[in-house]
Amino acid sequence: MSLTLRKRRVAIEVPATWMGRVKTRAVQTGERMSPMADQARMAATHRIEDARSWAAPRLESAAHGIEDQVAPYISSMLTAAARKIEPARTRSRKWPMLVLMTGLAVGAMGYMAYRRNAQQWTEHMKDSASDASRWVSEKADRTADMASGVSDRADETSRKMS
Numbered sequence: 001m002s003l004t005l006r007k008r009r010v011a012i013e014v015p016a017t018w019m020g021r022v023k024t025r026a027v028q029t030g031e032r033m034s035p036m037a038d039q040a041r042m043a044a045t046h047r048i049e050d051a052r053s054w055a056a057p058r059l060e061s062a063a064h065g066i067e068d069q070v071a072p073y074i075s076s077m078l079t080a081a082a083r084k085i086e087p088a089r090t091r092s093r094k095w096p097m098l099v100l101m102t103g104l105a106v107g108a109m110g111y112m113a114y115r116r117n118a119q120q121w122t123e124h125m126k127d128s129a130s131d132a133s134r135w136v137s138e139k140a141d142r143t144a145d146m147a148s149g150v151s152d153r154a155d156e157t158s159r160k161m162s
Contacts, residue, residue: 015021 015024
């Protein structure tokens, strides 16, 4: 059995320009550095995770320390500053309540006057209505009397004509 090995021939092109030579060298260097860049990336990832796991508890304890020691001091300082810049209290504001009570009293009196006038108007309308009905009945009686007088004359006239 014979073993034949073929050699793979690679065609190498030599760039003619200086920029082409630089580009070819950069590509070759990039191919050689790719495995090292991957290893560096993995190492950096592990170191960042280690740094985060180390820093997290320390940051939390620092936060609790600030909360317990510094925050009350800052809070009292801000409260004191707020008291200093607060405007002076004004005099008592009783006049709005007085105006409100006066308005309520005037409104109640107006309502009572309205109800009294409405009741008087109703009574007056009842009297007017009874006067009007009496006047209508008197007119109806007079009209009935007139009608009977006219019918009597019509009968009399018809007898004369016959």
